[in-house]
Amino acid sequence: MKKFDYHIPKSLEEALSLFKSLENAKYIAGGTDVLVNIKRKKESPSHLISLRNIDSLKVVEKKDGLKIGSCLIHQELLKIEEIRTYYSALYDALTKLGSKQIRNVATIGGNICNAAPSADTACPLLVLDAQVVIFGEKGTRMVPIDDFFEGPGTVAKEESEIVTSFELPSFPKYTGSAYIKHTRREAMDLAMVSAASRITFAAEDQSLLRDFLSSKGVEELDKELKNYPLFVKEARIALGVVAPRPFRAKKAESCLEGKFLNEETLREACEKAAEEAQPRDTIRGEAWYRREMVKVLTKRTILLSVKRAIEMCS
Amino acid sequence: MKKEIKFHLNGEEVVAEVEPHWTLLYFLRNVMKLKGTKEGCGYGECGACTVVVDKRAVNACLYPILEVDGKKVITIEGLSKPDGQLHFIQKSFIEEGAVQCGFCTPGMIMSAYALYEEKENPDEEDIKEAIEGNLCRCTGYIKIVQAIKSAKRRQQ
Ligand SMILES: Cc1cc2nc3c(=O)[nH]c(=O)nc-3n(C[C@H](O)[C@H](O)[C@H](O)COP(=O)(O)OP(=O)(O)OC[C@H]3O[C@@H](n4cnc5c(N)ncnc54)[C@H](O)[C@@H]3O)c2cc1C
Ligand code: FES
Ligand code: FES
Numbered sequence: 001m002k003k004f005d006y007h008i009p010k011s012l013e014e015a016l017s018l019f020k021s022l023e024n025a026k027y028i029a030g031g032t033d034v035l036v037n038i039k040r041k042k043e044s045p046s047h048l049i050s051l052r053n054i055d056s057l058k059v060v061e062k063k064d065g066l067k068i069g070s071c072l073i074h075q076e077l078l079k080i081e082e083i084r085t086y087y088s089a090l091y092d093a094l095t096k097l098g099s100k101q102i103r104n105v106a107t108i109g110g111n112i113c114n115a116a117p118s119a120d121t122a123c124p125l126l127v128l129d130a131q132v133v134i135f136g137e138k139g140t141r142m143v144p145i146d147d148f149f150e151g152p153g154t155v156a157k158e159e160s161e162i163v164t165s166f167e168l169p170s171f172p173k174y175t176g177s178a179y180i181k182h183t184r185r186e187a188m189d190l191a192m193v194s195a196a197s198r199i200t201f202a203a204e205d206q207s208l209l210r211d212f213l214s215s216k217g218v219e220e221l222d223k224e225l226k227n228y229p230l231f232v233k234e235a236r237i238a239l240g241v242v243a244p245r246p247f248r249a250k251k252a253e254s255c256l257e258g259k260f261l262n263e264e265t266l267r268e269a270c271e272k273a274a275e276e277a278q279p280r281d282t283i284r285g286e287a288w289y290r291r292e293m294v295k296v297l298t299k300r301t302i303l304l305s306v307k308r309a310i311e312m313c314s
Numbered sequence: 315m316k317k318e319i320k321f322h323l324n325g326e327e328v329v330a331e332v333e334p335h336w337t338l339l340y341f342l343r344n345v346m347k348l349k350g351t352k353e354g355c356g357y358g359e360c361g362a363c364t365v366v367v368d369k370r371a372v373n374a375c376l377y378p379i380l381e382v383d384g385k386k387v388i389t390i391e392g393l394s395k396p397d398g399q400l401h402f403i404q405k406s407f408i409e410e411g412a413v414q415c416g417f418c419t420p421g422m423i424m425s426a427y428a429l430y431e432e433k434e435n436p437d438e439e440d441i442k443e444a445i446e447g448n449l450c451r452c453t454g455y456i457k458i459v460q461a462i463k464s465a466k467r468r469q470q
Contacts, residue, residue, distance in 0.1 A: 001335055001337070002335070003333070003334075003335045004334065004335045005315070005334045005335075006317075006334035006335070006378055006380045008380060008381075008383075028378070031376055031377075031378060032358055032376055035337075035376045035378070036357050036358065036376070039356060039357060040357075048334075048378070050378070050380075050381065052381060075370070098358075098447070099358075099361065099446040099447020099448075100371055100425065100428075100443060100444055100445075100446055100447055101358070101361060101364055101371050101372050101373045101425070101447040102358060102373070102447060104370040104371060104372050105370075105372055105373075105376070105377070187442075187446040188359070188446055188447060
């Protein structure tokens, strides 16, 4: 491997000033992207500045939503009960990311800053309205995750800036979210297409949601939508690997938001999502197939979100 | 420019001068001459280089050597007792016939070892999750899963 020097700062300030004083420096968290890139000669930094030993990047705060430090490893995030319960889309992504060995070192900050179109935590953070907290020379600032992704591998921050945490708002109880990653093999594969969604119903729907569950059980959901006029207060749909960056399919969202959820609105949303996708032919999958899969996955994640919202109200 | 690190390797303290760009895998194989940990791909894909750092299974090929400072590292060489008696997972692999060419075996066993450190009675799902990142080109995995599953019983 090409030679580089390696620095282990203990604070954010120290990390930033190292970055400023060293030439051709790069931050490293878990290193599962950075070291692979160096080994494959895609990049050749002279200095790596490790963020792994900075305690403030590993915070978990559970009031008014959830704040998670950028340097928490995926395996630790999986153990946070709130993620499993209230931010299920993120939980879905974490269970499918890499292998145990990768999840034991790779961080969520690295996954987001690397900004691959296939980054598994990206679509979940998009539908969960995450804010990215960034530390730099001018202090701390916040950017909505939707504005943070720019293109493949590029994010809206200066090179010297450090992502410190992600803030997730707290959603009303009648909310559900889900993420589905479509791969060729079951384990250890990057997504060929992926989709996440979140549905938040109106407060008035709560008793309806409860009735639904007691009379039908969520398995019947598909067929029963027309008998239960559930009003969608907020809808989020995000797609991965079918554009230069993970993105929100906003036209698809507006097919559902402020509308009643039924077969028709659901179908429209899925079709719009497929229109908004710009898949390409690559070795991992052909464009036409991916576009079809966008429809399928969008539908599945929405139905799963609805199921979860119903279960939350039971 | 070399830097000094101090850490526990298989229960013994090691103080060493290392190059900052080395990986833990390079250090184990080329400096410590511990060749039990294998290099397959070098990119985190195959798991042949799996070792346990502070109770977690990691890919040594992607682990910066300076990050092991102050930590506890266990490799396949650290599992058997000083008198040569094998670890119960190792015995189980032999008895179940879970080894063919053997190249994946140290990594598989280290993943299983980390699993047993975390969970006393892992089920089949836990086992499959634990070895998700370990490729085997010979066995078809069935005997490996069996060996890990029955390891605990054999110990008793
Ligand atoms: C075998 C293998 C399988 C994989 N499987 C998957 C998969 O299934 N799904 C998936 O999404 N990814 C996968 N990956 C990619 C990778 O593991 C993830 O993207 C991981 O989350 C990256 O995190 P890291 O901490 O290792 O990042 P690093 O490699 O340390 O960093 C990645 C980038 O982000 C920057 N960075 C990191 N943290 C910060 C920060 N706090 N502030 C500013 N910049 C920062 C670094 O400078 C670098 O540019 C896989 C990788 C490997 C090797
Ligand atoms: S050599 Fe480390 S994962 Fe293959
Ligand atoms: S026994 Fe040959 S690779 Fe597993």
